[in-house]
Amino acid sequence: MLKKVLLGSLGAALVLTAGILLGHFGIQRGSTAPDWVMDVTQDVDEALIQKFIVEVDNIAIQENLRELTKVPHMATSPGDEQTVQYMLKRWQDPDTGLDQAWREEYKVYLSFPDPNTPNKVTVVCVCVCVCVCVCVCCQGRLVYANQGKPSDYFLLNQTLNLTGTVAITRYGGEGRAGKAINAAPYGVIGVLVYTDPWDINDGKMSDNNETYPFSWYMPPSGVERGSFNTHYGDMLTPYLAAKDDTYRIPEKNITGIPPIPTQPIGFEDAYALICELGGEPAPSEWQGAFNCTYNFGGPGFKPTSNFNNSDVKLDIYNREELKNSANVMGVIRGSVEPDRYVIYGNHRDSWVHGAIDPSSGTSVMLEVTRVLGRMVKQGKWRPRRSIIFGSWGAEEFGLIGSTEYTEEYYSKLSERSVAYINVDIAVKTPGSDSTSVYDNWIRYFNRTSPAYGVIPNVGFLTGAGSDYAAFIHFLGITSMDISYTYDRTKTRARIYPAYHTAYDTFDYASKFIDPGFTSHQTVARTAGNVLIRLADSLLLPFNCSDYAETLEGYLSKAMELYTDGLAAHMISIGGSQSLAYTHTHTHTHTQRGMGGQRKGHVIWASSKAGQATFPGLADAYTRAASTGLDSDWKEAHRQLSILIQAIQGAAHTLGDAI
């Protein structure tokens, strides 16, 4: 029924547009129609796409990457400014640049280590410690908490008292912030996080012959950095663009920061700590690649350890600063619908040299703009709709540049944007050139469609892992994230091993990730192909029935999981209303302005519940079912009402003209 309504609506639009534009002019007038009629009725040109694909050059991408990764370019650093200048130079090039390019500046709130007083993790003898630091300084017995999931701390708390302890956790299984957020209620005072060679290196540990520079694996000293807050955008200016004069909330009102500090360390340091831990052995699922038994901790170290009776002390000297961060923007103006935008973007800032994250994506973007820019400059092509390119700043600190951009241009972007394409980490793994993108795709990631049989699958863009988040969650714009990814049969690595470490360099990328840059070339061709089709198609190539299938799946999953639990608390999910409405329509929906809370998309927002169903409801239900608190059941009810109203609102819009 849902599908029927959707396809019906789409059909009606087709009749109207095509009827007026093509039928009337095309049929009645044939080729004698005036030029402007030919122009406005021009559909996507397949020959042009072929020409684009031929012109995308792997060596050009390689040279982009070399240039972009010359110096470390963490957000707002001098290296970052160097990349701003480089982007501007490229996008303003008279032969291969865009119609226009400029920088947009925000003043954002970032946290940096103090270069003169680095953060420290020390093992200290309890009796001599006098804590006089002018920093966050916490000290306690060490425990091993696996991945820092709620269930990990729950189990650990069964065997020992966590109050006053420092927990060491490995990456994976839980978001960065979650490891500390989950720990705090048990009295844990600080968290260490490291990357276990089991999770990233397929067990390899030796820096003599097994890890980079001998292979793509992370060396023992590699430290995975990252942002440890749960919200995105500048923390002092929620919903407002962080311009110079913008109102900023008091620091004490910042939300989304874990209540206790977290310090990432490399696995060589983690090895020295974990293998000395006392207490009971942890369960087998908690064991990693170190050649010792991972114990829970006494808490603290073994009686036989040199560290016996010692605490672990974290000295965190990070300072918060207001810094200028720039987005670099470029446009190719549309010919027929200049006020409809296809947006293509990636962040520019890295943690260190950032060859793969983000410069692989930026190198691809620059090659796409070079080829398209030249076509435009030569007068060979101009897209139907405008294309806006964005090189975002300060993504690594919480998707800040892209979020501020969506806040500043909220009205315009939400009314006019057709789609957002994100290419951040373009290539995650060494590839093979032997098959086409289509053949590879359908082989490794496919699904069975009722209409078309086995087809390449497009995953759900959930989470908030890159700059698409503000576009899809906040503006409600159709978004896509493209990358060349893994054959999971070949490695267990969570992600490419140098991710967010100082080893993510041009040398690493060109030797181990994509020698010859042909995978980059493939991504540039694919992303450009999608971009041209979105910009040039007479009718937008969106398949609404996919959305309908998803909503139907979400609905039946929600009915299956939640009906009984909600009914037990007098909340009706299966009421004829919600059910009937969900079945008679679809459409996307940011629920705007629901008071009090950071709003999110009712279909595509991030969820921790791990179920393919409505995220707000799923998270609230999971929480209520676990705490049993009346206030949590009320919140589940509230989330259900928000969801129903949003979907019904979409239904009203799609259902009928009135």
Place this chain on the structure above:
Amino acid sequence: MLKKVLLGSLGAALVLTAGILLGHFGIQRGSTAPDWVMDVTQDVDEALIQKFIVEVDNIAIQENLRELTKVPHMATSPGDEQTVQYMLKRWQDPDTGLDQAWREEYKVYLSFPDPNTPNKVTVVCVCVCVCVCVCVCCQGRLVYANQGKPSDYFLLNQTLNLTGTVAITRYGGEGRAGKAINAAPYGVIGVLVYTDPWDINDGKMSDNNETYPFSWYMPPSGVERGSFNTHYGDMLTPYLAAKDDTYRIPEKNITGIPPIPTQPIGFEDAYALICELGGEPAPSEWQGAFNCTYNFGGPGFKPTSNFNNSDVKLDIYNREELKNSANVMGVIRGSVEPDRYVIYGNHRDSWVHGAIDPSSGTSVMLEVTRVLGRMVKQGKWRPRRSIIFGSWGAEEFGLIGSTEYTEEYYSKLSERSVAYINVDIAVKTPGSDSTSVYDNWIRYFNRTSPAYGVIPNVGFLTGAGSDYAAFIHFLGITSMDISYTYDRTKTRARIYPAYHTAYDTFDYASKFIDPGFTSHQTVARTAGNVLIRLADSLLLPFNCSDYAETLEGYLSKAMELYTDGLAAHMISIGGSQSLAYTHTHTHTHTQRGMGGQRKGHVIWASSKAGQATFPGLADAYTRAASTGLDSDWKEAHRQLSILIQAIQGAAHTLGDAI
């Protein structure tokens, strides 16, 4: 500059639309164009408007009013249901009804007096009072607080200690809720409110020959009721439509209700209390029409009064209930743009018989729908755009029916509505038929336009006095409120004297407000004229330069009033940015989703500051300037940032295609 940009934009739209639709077909093809081309390019038909005007019948309106006011029809009462049935019958009439009509039901939270235990105001001897009531029961010495404005309590507090007192106030000068909200910080425990004959009756007080049924003036026993909360919409379901299964907030979380009770009384009771008050004489501006000196109160009564040493006691037995409230909806489907809506509405519920408020408006609406409905049924006319008629429920309790409607259909209405027309109290005063609407209008309410010289003025639709509030403040839809109003040289009455009393009856309306119902007829003709033009015009007849003029006025007023005060707190209003942006555009803007607070329109929301400038900024500035608190200056800064971002957002949209 602002105007230039605006007119420029409008001009471009004209060229595009008219160029394609009229130029291409009209000029090249002349009258040989196919029927559908003639249909879609049909502009408003002046002959049809003349026909409409001729057919509007004053006696039909009179009979509508007689029918609507047969029984009291307070929201959700049996009388209310009777009017629902009547509206449905009329709108479903096969000869004069609409294309479709139906009811929409909400379950809303209302407060009613207990019919078995009426609320009471008693003068009690202090020594014998034992308060054992199961109600809000407050008792204290009486004081006179003029209109209950902040300045009134401030002054009163200079002369006596207000702690534990009951304040009697007169209507006017301050909103209903404000009289109690302003009182509470001084320790006042309850408020009485009455209508002084000075303010409503031009001083007339005698029920022997001066007041109704001898004239239009309010009799001594007349009590003006009203809603005493500051927010609108159902109190338990902010931002969500109050359907059966909707999540409701806990009652303790309700906002917008004054912290102390207020009881309205008639002026005969107020006379008995005020003229007995002791203490110093109040200032001359505080004196009303009673033939005694209005004293502040001792607190309490004069030593010579029979009430000496007595308190005044309020027993409030109101109960809150969840009740079903209906909107009645009707539509005439548009022919060319069925998915663009012109909405026309009025509330249906009254306090008692409600002849003028709201039934004068509903009688007019029914006459408009009768004439238009018959044209449609006879196949003589169908509007270009769809017309939606709404007969709203529970307006008197806080604009509830219309607000729930805008919440339920938020997405659709905000995307598709062209305008909202409200006709509540259609006729406020006896009129004269001697001149045309235009001549009367330009004589009594005009302005000088740079382009057209002296023209009829259209006032600003500020405040939240009727159902337009949710449409303009929440949805951001262009709205209009139409009524036949006063010649201020002839009466000092705040509003027609029977307003919100039991004397607002058909007899009162037909004898004293509009004998012959010709003023009602004039309003029906005017409202219908506007409605047809909005529904039928090829280009919407909105004059954007009016908006530009208003924004320019607001800006210069804000600069004049606030620049120095804000600068003293390091907040920049005159920064080149805000100024330049405000000067380069316009457009309306609801700032959506600004977290935490009930959102409002940055240009047209209600303001207490009484300045023709941006309401959010004006209120926050006024408050900060009065308290001097750092947190209040921060709020002023926040409001300024919201304003700048909203206006800049509009500017970005209007400024250029990209």
